[in-house]
Amino acid sequence: MRHTLSILVENRPGELARIVNLFSARGFNIESLTVAETLDRNVSHISIVTVGDDKTIEQITKQVDKQVRVLQVRDVSSLKHIEREMAFINVAVGPGAARQEVLNLASVFGAKLLEINEEGLILEVTGEWSKVWGLVQQLEPLGVREIVRSGVLAITSLSERSAEQQSRAVDEAAD
Amino acid sequence: MSVSAMGVVEDPSAAAVPEEMRGARILCEALVREGVDTIFGYPGGAVLHIYDELVNMRGQLRHVLSRHEQGAVHMAEGYAKATGKTGVALVTSGPGATNAVTGIANAFMDSTPLVVISGQVPRKLLGTDAFQEIDTIGITRPCTKYNYLVRDVREIASVVKEAFHIASTGRPGPVLIDIPKDVTAEKAPFVYPEKVALPGYNENRLGDPRAVKRAVESMLAAERPILYVGGGVIHANGGAELLELAEKLHIPVTPTLMGLGCFPTGHPLCLGMLGMHGMYWANMAISDSDLIIGIGVRFDDRVTGALEKFAPHAEVIHVDVDPASINKNVRAHHSIVGDARSVMGQMIDLLPDAPDAERLAPWWRQIDEWKQHAPLSYERSDAVIKPQHLCEEVYRLTKGEAIIATDVGQHQMWLAQYYRFKGPRQSLTSGGLGTMGYGFPAALGAQIAMPDRQVIAFVGDGGFQMTAQELATAVQTKANVKVIILNNMYLGMVRQWQEIFYDRAYSEVDMLCQPNFVKLAEAYGAVGLRALYPSELSDVLERGLATPGCVVMDIVVAAEENVYPMIPPGAGLKEMVLR
Numbered sequence: 001m002r003h004t005l006s007i008l009v010e011n012r013p014g015e016l017a018r019i020v021n022l023f024s025a026r027g028f029n030i031e032s033l034t035v036a037e038t039l040d041r042n043v044s045h046i047s048i049v050t051v052g053d054d055k056t057i058e059q060i061t062k063q064v065d066k067q068v069r070v071l072q073v074r075d076v077s078s079l080k081h082i083e084r085e086m087a088f089i090n091v092a093v094g095p096g097a098a099r100q101e102v103l104n105l106a107s108v109f110g111a112k113l114l115e116i117n118e119e120g121l122i123l124e125v126t127g128e129w130s131k132v133w134g135l136v137q138q139l140e141p142l143g144v145r146e147i148v149r150s151g152v153l154a155i156t157s158l159s160e161r162s163a164e165q166q167s168r169a170v171d172e173a174a175d
Numbered sequence: 176m177s178v179s180a181m182g183v184v185e186d187p188s189a190a191a192v193p194e195e196m197r198g199a200r201i202l203c204e205a206l207v208r209e210g211v212d213t214i215f216g217y218p219g220g221a222v223l224h225i226y227d228e229l230v231n232m233r234g235q236l237r238h239v240l241s242r243h244e245q246g247a248v249h250m251a252e253g254y255a256k257a258t259g260k261t262g263v264a265l266v267t268s269g270p271g272a273t274n275a276v277t278g279i280a281n282a283f284m285d286s287t288p289l290v291v292i293s294g295q296v297p298r299k300l301l302g303t304d305a306f307q308e309i310d311t312i313g314i315t316r317p318c319t320k321y322n323y324l325v326r327d328v329r330e331i332a333s334v335v336k337e338a339f340h341i342a343s344t345g346r347p348g349p350v351l352i353d354i355p356k357d358v359t360a361e362k363a364p365f366v367y368p369e370k371v372a373l374p375g376y377n378e379n380r381l382g383d384p385r386a387v388k389r390a391v392e393s394m395l396a397a398e399r400p401i402l403y404v405g406g407g408v409i410h411a412n413g414g415a416e417l418l419e420l421a422e423k424l425h426i427p428v429t430p431t432l433m434g435l436g437c438f439p440t441g442h443p444l445c446l447g448m449l450g451m452h453g454m455y456w457a458n459m460a461i462s463d464s465d466l467i468i469g470i471g472v473r474f475d476d477r478v479t480g481a482l483e484k485f486a487p488h489a490e491v492i493h494v495d496v497d498p499a500s501i502n503k504n505v506r507a508h509h510s511i512v513g514d515a516r517s518v519m520g521q522m523i524d525l526l527p528d529a530p531d532a533e534r535l536a537p538w539w540r541q542i543d544e545w546k547q548h549a550p551l552s553y554e555r556s557d558a559v560i561k562p563q564h565l566c567e568e569v570y571r572l573t574k575g576e577a578i579i580a581t582d583v584g585q586h587q588m589w590l591a592q593y594y595r596f597k598g599p600r601q602s603l604t605s606g607g608l609g610t611m612g613y614g615f616p617a618a619l620g621a622q623i624a625m626p627d628r629q630v631i632a633f634v635g636d637g638g639f640q641m642t643a644q645e646l647a648t649a650v651q652t653k654a655n656v657k658v659i660i661l662n663n664m665y666l667g668m669v670r671q672w673q674e675i676f677y678d679r680a681y682s683e684v685d686m687l688c689q690p691n692f693v694k695l696a697e698a699y700g701a702v703g704l705r706a707l708y709p710s711e712l713s714d715v716l717e718r719g720l721a722t723p724g725c726v727v728m729d730i731v732v733a734a735e736e737n738v739y740p741m742i743p744p745g746a747g748l749k750e751m752v753l754r
Contacts, residue, residue: 068320
């Protein structure tokens with residue numbers, strides 16, 4: 001089962017390597033990985049898409065959380081969340097019916113045309129992983145030359161955040 | 176700063192200006208602030224400034240010069256394990272650091288608090304494949320709890336403070352500090368921080384009270400409960416709490432290899448060690464139990480045997496300071512993240528004063544039956560020294576009170592079976608990594624930390640040859656450390672597996688060419704003794720243990736003796752082979 005982990009880590013040299021090493025050393029799989037600074041420049045956000053059964057995901061989460069500089073790990077797949085991925089798709093289609101079909105598909109998937117010439121075109125598509133992958137599959141028989149994907153970005157939904165605050169308040173009241 | 180006759184400090188602003196000193200001195204001062212009195216190390220180019228400062232620190236920081244960096248780290252481990260303090264090792268860049276890796280990995284697997292300081296090439300040479308440059312941070316990342324490359328002299332003090340905090344709290348472990356040579360030469364004001372700022376780091380001391388309460392309810396209702404306890408109890412100094420908990424519940428206790436001594440082996444509630452070469456009745460008891468109370472353990476494969484056959488009817492309570500150890504191998508019905516001592520304290524508070532002995536009487540009768548069925552035994556001999564007999568003799572002569580360090584293999588298992596450790600921090604062994612060559616330097620480190628204790632390195636002839644050069648360190652430091660070599664002229668445990676699982680096709684396990692250990696000891700200025708026959712054994716051990724200084728006792732034992740009982744690989748705990 002695919003899981004998207006959202007990790008906050010202190011922004012210091014070597015911290016990304018520490019997390020990536022941990023995945024390889026323990027035989028966990030990384031399907032995609034994105035990293036960037038957050039609003040607080042001392043903190044980085046890492047999104048990792050990984051595959052595993054519940055036991056494996058629990059181990060991954062705990063092993064990451066145990067790292068000294070990791071501030072927070074969430075398996076956002078278990079929460080209400082929004083996921084997006086961006087891809088550039090280079091399609092080798094010259095002028096003609098095939099090109100028209102590519103452009104039709106692009107408009108159905110809401111993809112943007114970034115460049116076009118005699119030999120082909122480059123599309124930009126954004127959406128859930130399944131949508132991006134869907135477009136790639138549709139275009140494949142028409143001559144996809146190259147794709148570059150951003151990896152998955154994830155953020156928890158607004159409703160999830162307020163639910164979390166509520167449950168925290170309940171916990172505190174119970175204590 | 177001067178003090179007036181009135182006792183009032185004059186010119187407080189001048190007193191507040193911190194003294195400028197070079198990085199090497201800041202490092203030493205920071206170590207002193209952390210209570211360090213002994214460093215185990217080996218000099219080299221990248222740490223020359225630090226070694227130069229050590230001259231000025233004599234009297235505050237003792238440096239023990241090993242003969243190999245692996246030895247230095249094992250000594251620091253022995254020091255840490257025996258005292259509970261954080262051990263410190265100092266090595267140079269490149270080969271100094273790579274030689275230290277075995278020790279660091281060993282400390283990581285056995286959760287030993289350690290701070291290892293390694294030199295590094297100057298900052299401007301970093302990444303240029305300079306002389307004696309290696310990516311020490313990259314190499315040690317998977318086998319340290321944390322590591323630092325110090326790029327600024329002003330960071331040294333806070334990095335040392337953090338390193339000691341990380342190494343010694345939570346699940347302890349090694350922390351490495353890599354310092355480029357030029358950073359140790361630069362000057363900065365020395366300010367030692369009072370606190371560490373580690374927002375993502377959790378020590379996990381107390382257990383969730385609700386989870387503890389539910390666990391205690393199960394403990395009071397169980398009919399076949401067992402306490403399965405390990406190194407976490409020792410790290411947390413929880414021996415007294417464990418004794419109280421076990422006695423108030425009147426339930427059997429089985430320690431792991433790493434837990435030996437956390438509960439007195441001779442106590443009527445103690446079943447002895449469980450696992451691959453553990454006691455038959457301990458393995459039967461945990462297999463048939465209805466409640467396993469695991470404290471400071473990690474359900475290691477050497478303990479559980481085949482996981483799918485492990486304790487099928489048991490409810491599992493798992494207490495550990497490391498949340499990642501819980502549900503890793505065996506699913507726990509009650510997960511309690513917390514330090515063993517604190518959580519046991521929380522449990523004790525919820526227990527009635529007197530145990531319900533009647534409820535547990537059938538369980539104890541069953542355990543006694545298992546004990547009668549397969550007591551620990553071996554075939555005695557008048558012709559050759561049996562290794563088990565050697566362990567019994569060492570136990571008899573030291574009354575179970577010695578600190579004993581071992582390597583890995585047959586000697587380690589026999590000692591674990593036959594030496595009845597009285598208390599915690601007596602058994603120093605390489606459990607997780609299984610490192611040959613650990614025992615002797617670890618014993619030396621422990622002896623240096625505790626000069627008044629009887630400390631023994633109990634090693635095999637193979638393992639001893641991996642770090643035997645530390646005899647020079649032992650003699651130079653005038654340490655009273657004793658070495659007992661269980662000499663079967665084989666790599667015994669590998670031979671045993673080849674005998675049992677490979678039709679006795681012995682492949683490269685024959686150590687027939689070995690040094691004369693008596694002469695080797697003498698060559699280093701130590702005392703060497705040898706026992707070839709059972710009639711000589713007691714005398715050699717008695718004399719050897721009583722002789723001051725470093726003594727090597729070469730005990731030639733039955734060559735093809737096997738460690739039993741044994742759980743074959745892939746089998747469950749109930750499928751023990753008795754002999």
